[in-house]
Amino acid sequence: MSPAPAQITLGQWDERYAALRAEGLREPSYGGPLSRHLADGDRRLSCLRFDNSPAALRLWNFLLSEEDRLFAARREGKTIIGTMKDLGTVPIMAYALEDTVAFYPDGAWWQPCVMELSDGLLARADAMGIDESFCPVRAMLGAFETGEHFPAPDLLTCSVGATCDDFSAIAQRLSATGFPILWWEIPPRRPCDPGEAAIRLPGGRRVSRSQVAFVTGQMQHLAWAIGQTCGKRLRRRHLAQSIHQANRVRGLLGELREEAYRAAAAPLGAMEMLVAEMLAIHYCSDRDETVAVLEDLLAEVRRRVAAGTGVLEAAAARVYWVNPVADLRAMNLLEECGGRVCGTDYMFGHALARIPTNVPPLEALARMALADPMVGPAGQRAEDICADMAAAGAEAAVISRIPGASHCATEGAVIAEEIRGRLALPVVEIEVPPVIDAVMASLKTRLSALVERVKERRER
Amino acid sequence: MKTVAYSCPFVPPEWIAAHGLRPRLLVPASLGTGAESGPTAGLCAFARAAAQAAVEDGAIDAYVATSLCDQRRRATELAARHSKKPVFMLHVPAACRAPGAEAMYIAELQRLGRFLVRLGGKEPSRDELILAMRRYSVARASLAATSATIPARQAAEAYWNLCENGPAGDAPPWLWAVQREGKPKPPGVPILLLGGPLTREGLVVLDCIEQAGGCVVVNATENGPATAAAPLPPVHTKASGAQFLMRTYYRHIPHPFSRPNDWLYEWLAATLTKCHARGILFIRHVWCDLWHAELARLKACSPVPVVDLDLAAGDDTAARVGGRVQALMEMLA
Ligand code: SF4
Ligand code: SF4
Numbered sequence: 001m002s003p004a005p006a007q008i009t010l011g012q013w014d015e016r017y018a019a020l021r022a023e024g025l026r027e028p029s030y031g032g033p034l035s036r037h038l039a040d041g042d043r044r045l046s047c048l049r050f051d052n053s054p055a056a057l058r059l060w061n062f063l064l065s066e067e068d069r070l071f072a073a074r075r076e077g078k079t080i081i082g083t084m085k086d087l088g089t090v091p092i093m094a095y096a097l098e099d100t101v102a103f104y105p106d107g108a109w110w111q112p113c114v115m116e117l118s119d120g121l122l123a124r125a126d127a128m129g130i131d132e133s134f135c136p137v138r139a140m141l142g143a144f145e146t147g148e149h150f151p152a153p154d155l156l157t158c159s160v161g162a163t164c165d166d167f168s169a170i171a172q173r174l175s176a177t178g179f180p181i182l183w184w185e186i187p188p189r190r191p192c193d194p195g196e197a198a199i200r201l202p203g204g205r206r207v208s209r210s211q212v213a214f215v216t217g218q219m220q221h222l223a224w225a226i227g228q229t230c231g232k233r234l235r236r237r238h239l240a241q242s243i244h245q246a247n248r249v250r251g252l253l254g255e256l257r258e259e260a261y262r263a264a265a266a267p268l269g270a271m272e273m274l275v276a277e278m279l280a281i282h283y284c285s286d287r288d289e290t291v292a293v294l295e296d297l298l299a300e301v302r303r304r305v306a307a308g309t310g311v312l313e314a315a316a317a318r319v320y321w322v323n324p325v326a327d328l329r330a331m332n333l334l335e336e337c338g339g340r341v342c343g344t345d346y347m348f349g350h351a352l353a354r355i356p357t358n359v360p361p362l363e364a365l366a367r368m369a370l371a372d373p374m375v376g377p378a379g380q381r382a383e384d385i386c387a388d389m390a391a392a393g394a395e396a397a398v399i400s401r402i403p404g405a406s407h408c409a410t411e412g413a414v415i416a417e418e419i420r421g422r423l424a425l426p427v428v429e430i431e432v433p434p435v436i437d438a439v440m441a442s443l444k445t446r447l448s449a450l451v452e453r454v455k456e457r458r459e460r
Numbered sequence: 461m462k463t464v465a466y467s468c469p470f471v472p473p474e475w476i477a478a479h480g481l482r483p484r485l486l487v488p489a490s491l492g493t494g495a496e497s498g499p500t501a502g503l504c505a506f507a508r509a510a511a512q513a514a515v516e517d518g519a520i521d522a523y524v525a526t527s528l529c530d531q532r533r534r535a536t537e538l539a540a541r542h543s544k545k546p547v548f549m550l551h552v553p554a555a556c557r558a559p560g561a562e563a564m565y566i567a568e569l570q571r572l573g574r575f576l577v578r579l580g581g582k583e584p585s586r587d588e589l590i591l592a593m594r595r596y597s598v599a600r601a602s603l604a605a606t607s608a609t610i611p612a613r614q615a616a617e618a619y620w621n622l623c624e625n626g627p628a629g630d631a632p633p634w635l636w637a638v639q640r641e642g643k644p645k646p647p648g649v650p651i652l653l654l655g656g657p658l659t660r661e662g663l664v665v666l667d668c669i670e671q672a673g674g675c676v677v678v679n680a681t682e683n684g685p686a687t688a689a690a691p692l693p694p695v696h697t698k699a700s701g702a703q704f705l706m707r708t709y710y711r712h713i714p715h716p717f718s719r720p721n722d723w724l725y726e727w728l729a730a731t732l733t734k735c736h737a738r739g740i741l742f743i744r745h746v747w748c749d750l751w752h753a754e755l756a757r758l759k760a761c762s763p764v765p766v767v768d769l770d771l772a773a774g775d776d777t778a779a780r781v782g783g784r785v786q787a788l789m790e791m792l793a
Contacts, residue, residue, distance in 0.1 A: 028541025134749060160554040160719045165530040168554065168719065169753030175720055176757050183555035183719040188527050190549060193571060194578070210567065217560045355521070377537050406749055409502030410534040414541065 004313045007024050007049040007269055007335070008033050016052055022041045025054060028289065030065035037064045043116040044435070049332050051272050051311060055296035060291060062284055062293050063275050066103070067149055067283045073101045074151040079230045082153030085167050088184070088281045088351030089369045090157050093223055095287050096242035097230050103150060106167070108143040109136055110218050113433040121146075122434070128239040130173055135405040136326045136434050142144035144179055155229040156181050157222060162188035162375035165406040182225050184218045186369055187211055189376040201371040202353035204319075205380065217365035223362060239361035245287060247354055253280050254352065259301045261342045261392055265310030267301045270331040270341035274324065277344065279459045280351045316340035317454035322385060322415060323347060323402060325432040333436070333443060334398065338451040345385050345394035378411040382418035395454040396436040398447070401431040426453045462521040462580055467510040467657070468532065468554045469687050469713050471524050472705045473623055475569060478592040479581030482518065485623030487512050487683060491745070493526045494774030498538065504531040504745045505773035506657050511539035514547075522579055524572065528717050529750050532626040535742075539601040539612050548575045552710070556718045559736075565710040573579045573702075591703030596724065597692035597708075598621040599627030600685075607685055610644050612666035612676035616658070619685035648675035654728070655743030655768075656751050657682035662743075664773065664778050678691055680714065682745055686731070687713050716750045724754070725761065732763065739765045739792045741785065748770040765791045 008016065017025075017033040034057065038045050044062060050056060073080060081102045083090035094102035112122050113136075124142030127135075143149040158171045158181050175181045189207055198211040227234040256276060260268045268276075276287045276297055283290040304310060312335055319339040324346045325331060334341065348369040356364045373381040388396060397419050401408040416427045428450045430443055465486040465500050466478045468487035486507035494500055500508065508528070514536075522792035525536035525547060533549065540547045553561040577583055584592070599622055607615035651674040658665065658681050669676055680686040690712035692704060714727035731737075740762055744751040759766045767788040769781060 043610045057483065129759075130753060133747065158719070161551070162527060162533070163530070165749035168530075168717075169749040172716070172719060172721060173753050173757070181720070183558060185553045185555040185558045185561060185564070187547065187551045187553070188533060190551075193574060213565055214560055221559050294582060378534060379537065379541065404502075406502070407534060409499050409531075409747070410538045413499045414538060415740070 003052060005267065005309050006052050007311050007332070008052045009049060009268065010038065013050060013052070013057070014380050015215075017057070018445060020054060020057075027215060028058065028292075029206055030061050030068070031058070032061060034060055035248065041127065042114045043118060044114050044327070047329055048271065049269070051269050053300045054266070054273050054298040054370050057294075058296055059272060059275055059293050062286075062289060066284045070101065070103055073285065079155075079206050080151060080153045081226060081229065082156040082182075084156065084158040084171055085163050086159040086369060087348040087372065088159075088221060089159075089281060089365050091159065091357075092220070092246045092365060093226050093239065093240050095245070095283070096234055096238040097226070097232055100226075100230050101285050102273060102282070103153075103285045105140045105143065105150065105153075105156075107282065108140040108149055109326065110328070111143065111149060112136060113137050113329075116435055128173060128177070130170055131450075133404050135402050136171060137167055138170050141174055141177075144174055145177075148186045152179075155225060157184060157225070158182070159184050159186045159369070161185045164374070166404060182222070184222055186215065186372070186375050187219070188382075189370050189372075192257050199208060199367065201367050202356060203371045203384070205371060206378065211370060212363065213271075215369055216363045219362040219365050219369075236361055240357070243357060243361055243364060245291075245354050247357070249280055249287065249294065250352055250354055252291065252298060253277065256294060256298045256301060257307055257352070259298065261344075263301075263305045263310060265308070265314040266312040266316065266340040267304035267310045268297070269311050269335060271319065271328050272297070273341060274328070274331055274344070277346055277352070280324070301384055312340045317451040318342035319391055319396045319450070319454075320344070320385070320389045320397045321346075321390060321400065321402040322397060323408070325400050326402060326434040327432055327436045330400065330432045330437055330443065331416065333440070334447050337447040339396075339447060339454075343387065343388050345373065345376055345381070349377055349384065374407065379413040379418070381411070382415040385415060386418055386422045389419065389425070394424045394425065395457065396428070396450050398450065399427060399429045401429060403431055403433050426450055426457075463519060464522045464524060464576065464579070465514050465520040466524040467514070467683070468528050468552075469682060470526055470528060470709055472569070472689065472709055473552060473591040473626070474589070474596040475572065475702075475705060475716070476524070476576060476581075477596075478584035478615065478701070479573060479628055480584075481576055481579065481581045483623070483626070485620055485683070486510050486514055486520070486523075487620050490658045490659050491747055491771060491775070492767070492773040495777075496773075500592065500773060502747055504529075504562065504656075505747050505771070506659065507531040507535040508539075509659065509773075511535040515543045515545055520545070521556045524548045525548045525552055526552050528552050529717070531748065539685070540549045546575070548572055548581060548716060554719045556710075558722075562706055562710060566706050569702045583703070584677070585660075586701050586719040590695050590704070593692050593701065593704060593708075595627045597689070600688050602690055603685065611645055612679060613663050615685060616663055616666060616679055619688065619749070620683070623685070646670050646675060648673050649738050650675055650677040651675075651735035651787065652678040652680065652732065652735060652738055652740045653743065654680045655682070655751070656745045656748050658684065658743070665741070665743065665769070665781050665785070668778070668781045672782075672785045672789045673790060674739075674785070677737050678731055680731070682715065687715070688735055689713065702775045716754045720752075728762075731791060737764060739767070739788050741788055742768040743768050744768060744770050745771040746770050748787055767791065
């Protein structure tokens with residue numbers, strides 16, 4: 001008999017893993033006990049509480065084996081495209097071609113957390129003049145320098161323009177140290193001027209036709225460069241097929257979010273949901289496997305919802321979470337404080353929305369890139385968050401600041417003001433460093449206070 | 461006549477002037493105390509102070525902001541959230557070699573033009589625009605020649621004055637102050653100033669350098685005279701006025717925001733050769749990632765010593781600046 005849904009430690013997972021194996025668990029090639037990643041240096045795992053389902057095991061193993069997959073791709077002679085900053089757009093082009101793998105070097109963001117700073121990546125960035133006044137994505141500089149976390153890509157792309165200064169500056173530093181970058185422009189999304197023709201973006205915002213045309217031009221250039229790098233021509237039908245597959249991932253994730261966030265008792269913890277959402281951006285360097293991982297998770301969640309079970313109490317405060325956290329432990333912490341995540345804006349809502357299929361593929365990708373919540377005004381992002389919170393029945397919001405991030409200084413204030421003004425719900429702004437241990441007590445106090453306020457409001 | 465303020469070097473005042481409106485470079489009095497209401501931590505104090513001043517100053521009818529950096533874009537949005545003052549966001553493409561980047565800058569100027577017309581301005585003919593550009597270009601050239609002979613503070617103020625009052629007439633007001641005071645440039649160790657923009661209070665940096673025995677030969681701060689537009693080239697081609705602005709502003713002004721930003725370094729190498737500066741004082745505002753990230757590269761490739769000076773709201777600017785300038789001068793002694 002399967003145990004009830006629960007969150008368990010790494011040690012408990014070893015026992016659970018042995019039991020599952022004894023029951024005949026079949027795993028993909030990257031499977032194995034989770035604790036083996038600890039031996040690889042992923043020390044943070046010992047502080048986390050994981051979902052106890054085989055689907056979650058597969059998710060974590062998939063996430064934590066990405067490096068191996070990338071190095072294997074290199075050995076197999078596949079073309080590797082490093083796509084920086086756009087979060088979800090350029091990989092769709094790369095995956096349109098066979099034997100091509102795309103990944104986000106930005107993912108090094110989490111290395112200092114996962115390895116509890118033992119990787120020295122932040123120290124390397126420091127030595128390159130990129131100190132803690134920058135976002136933790138600076139770890140990427142160290143990762144390029146050591147070459148230990150991913151192989152040097154055959155092509156490196158980066159979107160700039162309406163992007164954070166942190167990333168733009170760090171990528172420029174990278175380029176100056178000898179990693180050539182294909183820069184492409186994403187302009188700030190703006191309302192149409194009087195008389196300008198408008199186009200509707202995924203998510204519903206309207207933008208001027210000229211902005212879409214400009215970004216489509218950028219996509220054409222990227223498609224050409226990717227084709228050149230792979231020695232193949234990126235044809236329209238390849239792209240259309242790739243968009244279709246991307247929509248498959250997005251569709252699955254949409255269903256997973258719907259089921260998991262709307263359920264009375266959270267069927268899956270916030271941390272697994274965060275990891276699952278991230279898959280929509282980069283597919284962990286294997287898109288087909290991403291689909292399989294998400295299908296497993298969705299099936300598990302559906303089973304639990306049908307059985308009326310979950311990993312948290314139904315009484316948990318329904319909290320909407322804004323921005324990803326540099327330390328995954330923060331997601332566990334909210335749950336320990338009596339909250340649960342009921343909706344999120346992890347800064348890549350555009351990577352979750354369905355890509356239009358009734359327009360030429362490159363234009364569809366351009367529309368998607370322009371729908372990025374971070375390229376528009378913070379006020380628009382705040383409006384979308386409020387609408388999402390209302391639909392999710394959120395009772396409070398956590399705005400999680402990213403240390404050093406240029407957008408967090410102003411954006412948090414705008415989002416908090418909108419939530420208080422429109423929904424009259426409690427909001428807390430916290431800052432989550434790559435390892436939260438030093439600030440754990442204060443974070444706990446603040447998250448507990450938020451949950452308390454939710455409970456008081458319920459009683460009123 | 462309506463006043464249209466701007467604070468970014470990539471906004472051409474002659475474009476505003478040619479539309480029959482009054483351009484005004486906005487230079488905040490100071491970076492503020494750091495105790496202002498609203499968010500301050502994590503924000504470039506200059507971007508914040510400029511956006512706040514643009515919205516609050518009753519003498520300003522509209523503000524042209526840019527997306528040169530995320531800080532400007534977001535600080536402007538925050539300041540303008542509850543204001544009815546018209547604000548125009550001009551996008552200056554960062555990926556300067558990407559296809560369509562230059563065309564986009566031109567298109568953005570044209571979009572700005574339509575905004576100015578909606579404000580009450582009049583669309584200029586090509587000749588009117590070229591005339592306005594020529595007058596600004598001549599004024600900048602004359603100021604550049606004069607700057608070589610006057611103290612750095614006066615040169616900076618005269619440049620700001622030109623950007624505020626325009627190049628009007630043969631004896632324009634911005635030149636009067638220079639001529640009236642007529643102090644010669646003090647001799648000293650040649651220093652190049654590079655980095656983020658200065659406030660009026662921040663001009664103390666220039667005084668400190670001169671008091672410590674230095675001589676500012678180039679002021680290439682973000683709003684300094686050395687980062688002004690290039691001189692207007694001969695206009696006998698069929699290029700539009702906006703194309704000339706693209707060449708003289710977008711292609712010319714050295715700034716770290718461009719991707720790649722090699723031009724900043726090419727410009728710097730050529731300028732150092734010409735001006736014989738023996739040291740660089742690098743100004744950066746705390747939380748400005750764009751300038752900050754260049755410091756290590758600059759130090760590695762500069763043929764002369766570089767000392768950096770970070771500025772923040774609430775600083776005792778004079779005291780902090782004095783120490784850093786002294787450090788630079790000692791390195792050069
Ligand atoms: S977390 Fe924020 S500051 Fe950091 S790279 Fe992402 S968008 Fe930029
Ligand atoms: S100093 Fe830096 S952050 Fe401030 S306005 Fe200039 S580029 Fe932007």
